[in-house]
Amino acid sequence: MKSISNHFVLVLSLFFTAQLASAQVHTVRITLPKNAGMITEHARQVLANQITNRCDAKIVDGKTAELNIELVTETTATSESFRITGDGKPNIRITGSDENGLIYGIGKFLRSSRFDQGGFTPGTWRGSSAPAGKARGMYFASHFGNFYEAAPIDEVSQYVDELALWGVNYLVLYFPEFQFTGFDDVAAQQLLTRLKSIMHVAKANGMKVGLLQVANGSFKSTPKELLNIPVPDQLHRRGDFGVNLNPAIPEAHTALTRQWALLMDQFKDVGLDVIVYWPYDEGGCGCSECWPWGSRGFPKLSNDLSKISRDKYPGIQVVLSTWVFDTPEAGEWEGLSKYLQKDKGLVNYIMADAHEDFPRYPLDKGVPGGLPLLNFPEISMWGQAPWGGYGANPLTDRLQHLWNETENKLSGGFPYSEGIYEDINKVICSQLYWNGQRFTADIVREYxxxxxxxxxxxxxxxxxxxxxxxxxxxxxxxxxxxxxxxxxxxxxxxxxxxxxxxxxxxxxxxxxxxxxxxxxxxxxxxxxxxxxxxxxxxxxxxxxxxxxxxxxxxxx
Ligand SMILES: [Zn+2]
Known part of the structure; x- marks a missing residue:
């Protein structure tokens, strides 16, 4: 069914493209539906900014504009979808099935437009499109003084606006406790303020927002007696970073749940929609009660924390990451499957990925708990250090290869981003989540x-x-x-x-x-x-x- 509808859209777009010869304009009027919501208002502003930042055309209010772009929302059965119609002389209508669909329609319209012919040359793509993947996420690793932590907030905000145009509908950020002494640390408060600002912009772009956190991570001021037992790591895959507690020690468990409740409270004025729990790199405990971490201590602690999250944010979704569970000696995939078979707890999604190839377990044996599967493509650090140190790092072939390995079994994912140098890789992933049939090379050409x-x-x-x-x-x-x-x-x-x-x-x-x-x-x-x-x-x-x-x- 999916391939038929894709084919239809393609034929439709070629047909209309052939019919429309578009000329550049210098004045554009953008109209909104009556009672436009906050996201639609923001979408109008993003559309206006994109046009005026990229060329000399002006946005005007009067009826004399050379081009009218009408933004409309009409509920249909397919959420987040859009349709673009109109002959461009002088009207173009972008219809979203909801406010999110409207943003993605604006993105598609802009990408078929030109800005380099003196004025604005409106796009000629006509047709409709709907996303295949539900959770088209992005993870900004906001630490180490990288772009997300250090850039002027306006630059980060504009970047979030621009990612939304490619279909991104989830954004998760990171509060690295190990960098701070506590929530009252001035530096911690500065970062929390920034994270909330980014989340507000993401919400204005229709995104769901949340945190990716190390379940047993804590502040650098933690007493030594609460710390974890390092995890066995013969193959050096699991990493060894951060300040990690041993949740089998009652005082450590109490400290972690208390701290979690306080972390949740920091985001009261934004509201959290999703939590991703992270097992390793930072995180993990190798004591006899927690190990194997991925199938014992980790799902148990994540569930304890999720109860707190759900109390404070009733609709919050829970993603359990299984990063490097493919290390053979621990049997974590098998163990997690057994654990979730008994009780799925509050988990909504399983996230899988690895240093290299996509893990085979969920593809061959099924996803633990029968849950929907997300990926976590490594678009930032792979094969180059310092990360982004040499400019853009497009990984068109590699991402195609990794995507093919997932056999179209994903419901989306959260690419791991350390900065803006992998902008092309983000776009590739977002568009694969939208339509898994696309080729990465084709996405790059659109970019x-x-x-x-x-x-x-x-x-x-x-x-x-x-x-x-x-x-x-x-x-x-x-x-x-x-x-x-x-x-x-x-x-x-x-x-x-x-x-x-x-x-x-x-x-x-x-x-x-x-x-x-x-x-x-x-x-x-x-x-x-x-x-x-x-x-x-x-x-x-x-x-x-x-x-x-x-x-x-x-x-x-
Ligand atoms: Zn332990």
Whole structure:
């Protein structure tokens, strides 16, 4: 059924595209339905900002505008879907089945529009679309002084607005207790204020918001006698970070539940919709009562904490992550299945992913508890350090490969993001959640046309392929010169606004850095690399970032 409807949309869009020759306009009027809600009002503002930030066209109120964009919501059976109609002379109607659908319709409309022909050239895509995946999430790891923690809040807010246009409908953030002495720590309060601001913007964009937390994580002021027993980790997969308590000690369990209640209370004025519990890297306990953590201590503690969350936020959803449960000796997948067979508790989703391939267990044996499955693609850190230190890190092929491994069994996911340098990877994941039949290379082409220009799609797509083939810093080959040439050529065709945009600069700098590193045989030296790394640092606001992993390389 899904493939038939996709096919229909494609035919429809080609048909209409052929019918519509669009001319650029300089004045645009945007109308709203009567009694528009907060999300619709915000969507109008985002649409207006996108047009005026990208070209010289103006938003006007009068009836003399060259183009009228009518935003409408009409409830249909398919939530979050949209339809775009109208001949563009002078009317275009974007209809959402709800307020969220309206945002995604605006995104699709903008992406088929042009901004580089003097004025605004309205998009010619017509048809309708509905998402396949329900939980099209994103996880901002807000720590280490990275972009989410350090950038001016307006930049982060605009970034959230822009992600919504690609269909993102969940945003989870992180409160890293181990960085602070307690909730009254000034730095903790500063971060909490920031997290709440980001959540408010996310909600204005129709997103559900929440936290991804380490179930047994705590503040750095925790007394030593409450700490965990380190987890067995012969294969060095589970990580060993943070301040982790042993919930089998009654005082530690009491401290964790008390602290959890206080954490929940910090977000009273925003409201939380989802909690993702994290097992390892930070987290875990290897004592005889907790181990294996993934099938004993972890689900038990998560359930205790979820009762507190549900008391305070009745509709809250619970996601249990199974990260690195594929380490064979502990049998955690099997154990968790047995645990949830007896009692699913409050869990709504199982999240699975790993360092490399997608875990086979939930695909071959079924998801524990028969629950819907989410992924957690690693789009940030894979194969490069410092993370984002060399500019954009498009992983088009890798994400296609990982997606194929999931056999279309996902209900969505939460890509793991450390910053904005993996913007393309975020877009790829969001669009796969929307329509799992799409090819990642096709999504990348849509991104290039929208963010840069339809005229540079072939060149830039080819350059991005080369970036991915040169991803490993130890093996940058002569193709880096070709990628730089392609990017330099493409730049000639871009508007001054696009050339200055951070999305273009991180692509340009990646091409430049790769070419230089090929020439220096990997040595980080010389003025060109120094300036490139400094510019990236400024774009990320990473001046005070944790030196490794967040700060780009420093050349004295
Ligand atoms: Zn324990």
């Amino acid at each position: 290039i046309a929208f963010e840069f220009s339809p005229d540079v799609v072939d060149q830039v797509a080819k350059a991005l392929e080369i970036f991915e083939s040169n991803h490993d810093r130890e093996h940058i080959n002569t193709s880096a010169k070709e990628a730089f040439r392609l990017i330099e050529d493409a730049e000639q065709k871009l508007t001054p606004r696009v050339r200055k945009s951070w999305r273009w600069r991180i692509l340009y700098l990646r091409a430049l850095i790769d070419r230089e590193m090929f020439a220096t045989k990997g040595k980080l030296e010389g003025e060109t690399l120094k300036n490139a790394f400094n510019e990236l640092t400024a774009i990320y606001h990473a001046e005070h970032g944790h030196s490794m992993p967040i700060h780009p390389p420093v050349i004295q």
